[in-house]
Amino acid sequence: MKLQLALDLVNIEEAKQVVNEVQAYIDIIEIGTPVVINEGLRAVKELKEAFPSLLVLADLKIMDAGAYEVMKASEAGADIITVLGATDDATIQGAVAEAKKQGKSILVDMINVKNIAQRAREIDALGVDYICVHTGYDLQAAGQSSFEDLKIIKAVVKNAKTAIAGGIKLATLPEVIQAKPDLIIVGGGITGQADKPATAAEMRKLIAAG
Numbered sequence: 381m382k383l384q385l386a387l388d389l390v391n392i393e394e395a396k397q398v399v400n401e402v403q404a405y406i407d408i409i410e411i412g413t414p415v416v417i418n419e420g421l422r423a424v425k426e427l428k429e430a431f432p433s434l435l436v437l438a439d440l441k442i443m444d445a446g447a448y449e450v451m452k453a454s455e456a457g458a459d460i461i462t463v464l465g466a467t468d469d470a471t472i473q474g475a476v477a478e479a480k481k482q483g484k485s486i487l488v489d490m491i492n493v494k495n496i497a498q499r500a501r502e503i504d505a506l507g508v509d510y511i512c513v514h515t516g517y518d519l520q521a522a523g524q525s526s527f528e529d530l531k532i533i534k535a536v537v538k539n540a541k542t543a544i545a546g547g548i549k550l551a552t553l554p555e556v557i558q559a560k561p562d563l564i565i566v567g568g569g570i571t572g573q574a575d576k577p578a579t580a581a582e583m584r585k586l587i588a589a590g
């Protein structure tokens with residue numbers, strides 16, 4: 381099980397400071413969608429240059445022009461690029477083909493997919509690297525989580541790795557670990573804490589023991 385730190389509400393300098401504090405405990409740095417909107421793919425480039433030993437995920441949440449957008453994120457140094465599961469198969473296929481050409485990986489974000497089991501099966505057949513269940517901020521605010529969806533994709537996905545994102549905190553991490561996803565994505569559960577290194581270290585310890 382790997383741990384990904386999602387950076388959403390920071391600029392490039394703040395992102396570097398946070399990663400500097402917790403780099404020993406994480407596997408992947410996520411450049412969140414708001415950071416890409418504010419700073420562009422320069423954020424991906426600068427974080428990859430600053431932390432070359434960590435993988436960098438560009439959370440582009442691609443909905444169209446899969447191959448082109450994966451190419452641009454790859455040029456910036458992203459190792460993993462996100463595509464939305466709600467989009468059409470052609471976009472996902474284009475993204476996968478370009479990622480393979482560039483030696484990169486595709487994570488499909490299942491945010492707002494209604495029939496998770498059926499769509500996960502279809503997407504799993506398209507050769508993606510990760511399928512990720514995700515409760516976004518707006519539904520987190522309404523009290524939702526993705527724990528049940530994780531169990532659904534664990535049951536149907538045969539080829540891709542599984543991942544979960546959305547509101548995971550230290551207190552809820554043990555429940556997530558029990559379901560054994562390949563990748564656990566945590567944003568505010570680390571970045572919103574007073575002692576970020578201690579929280580990330582504790583998460584890493586729980587994951588290692590899991």
Ligand SMILES: O=C(CO)[C@H](O)[C@H](O)COP(=O)(O)O
Binds near residue numbers: 387412516
């Ligand atoms: O993609 C995202 C929002 O759309 C976030 O990066 C993801 O939800 C993880 O952050 P958090 O743990 O704070 O929910």
